[in-house]
Amino acid sequence: MKAAPFAYCRPDSVDEAVDVLAAGDAKVLAGGQSLVPVLAMRLGRPGTLVDITRLPGLDSLVLEDGQLHIGAAVRQRRVERSTEVAAVPLVGRAMPFVGHRELRSRGTVCGSLAHADPAAELPAVAACLGATVVVRGPRGERTVAARELVTGAMTTSVGPDELVTGVRFPVAAPGAGFGFAEIARRHGDFALAGVAVRVRGDEAVLAAFGVSDRPVVRELTVDDPAEAALRPVTDALAREVVDTDGDAHGSRGYRARLLGVLAAREIARAHREAHA
Template sequence: MKSAPFAYHRPGSVADAVEVLAAGDAKVLAGGQSLVPVLAMRLGRPGTLVDVTALPELGGLGIADDELRVGAAVRQRRVERDPTTARVPLIGRAMPFVGHRELRSRGTVCGSLAHADPAAELPAVAACVGAIVEVTGPRGDREVAAAELVTGAMTTVVGADELITAVRFPTAGRGEGFGFAEIARRHGDFALAGVAIRVRAVAGAVKDATLAAFGVSDRPVVRDVTDLLAHAVTEPDLRPATDALAADVVDTAGDAHGSTAYRAHLLGVLAARELARAHRQALPGDPS
């Protein structure tokens, strides 16, 4: 299939891009790995594509003030291979599961956040670690907590006249442990269920633990699971609690790939395993 006709605009600055977006009936093009198939299937028919790929303002990747800042034009493959990404371990663990290598070579991190696919890994990772999304529009700049970015399937709080310019991930510190896992029919397919987990410990005790589930609802589902680690820290002991959590979290309808109950089972298993793994990393000397 072919897309409907559209105008193409390559802005010279972020301000120029925002001006075109504010005029209406326009969509941002960065990596295009989600947008182009949507256009080809005519599920979307914007009058103008605003190509921000070459804007130097959006191409930065680096560490500042204990945060990894990823510009909107930065490719996923660059983030995957850049040594600074090691400062945010969950990105390194999640990135190999984001589509296929060829897609990551063109797709952008911010593009994945903006697209807000319910089965996407990066929105869940961002929400789990408390990332901040930078947004600009005709009314100025603002910041959005990643956990509040997605409002539903393929829907975010970013307005049609606004542009995500960057996302900032907090870097990991001492006493932090992480877990990430997903189940898909084939590697690179959409996740049937997945989890991203962060555990923080202070003075030999768990301070807080956060779980973000994806592929099981219309958006990443974030839960404080600190209390679970107060009663159990091994995978078998955690299973009853994570099974109960999964039964509460999973609300997606069943389909040809898996029923609601099957997804809940997968989430319960993954959550227990990765929560135990993150706890061991945060408290490596814990005899339990």
């Protein structure tokens, strides 16, 4: 199929882009790796596409004030290959799992956050790290905590007249350890289950994805960091948070099993890293 007819707009400023969005029936085009297939299958029929790829300031990738600032036009591949991403190890570890290399060369970090696919890696990483999403709208600029960004499958708290302009990831604190893993039928496919983990001291933050309609974040106290000792805890957590229906790729019980194993393994790994 082909996309339904639409108008194309390339604004010269963020304010102009917001004005077009506020007029209604418009969608933002950044990387297009999620939007274009939706248009091609006619699952979405916006009247106007607002191309933000050349807007001034949205291509910034800088370390500043203890945060990694990533603009809305920054490609995933650029982040993956940057020196700056070393300051936020969990982002660097997750990036190779985001789709395929060809998709990452066009897809954007903020686009993945705004698309809010339940199986996407970056929304879970952002939620695990306590990242902040910057949004501009007719009423000015505001920030949204990454844990509050996704409200359901493919749904966020960003209004139809608002534009995500960037995301801020806090740099890794001294003594922190990280873990990331997912299971997919093939590398680059949608994750059947995945975890992003941050550990500091005996406290762990875990964000699960691919098992619900949004990233599920839980905070745990690690009494015994051995993987075998963690399994009863993570198995119970998995049974609690996995609420997706089964499909041809795996039942609900299978996903819970995967999540329990991955969570225990990555918490143990992150703990070892934190205490190395």
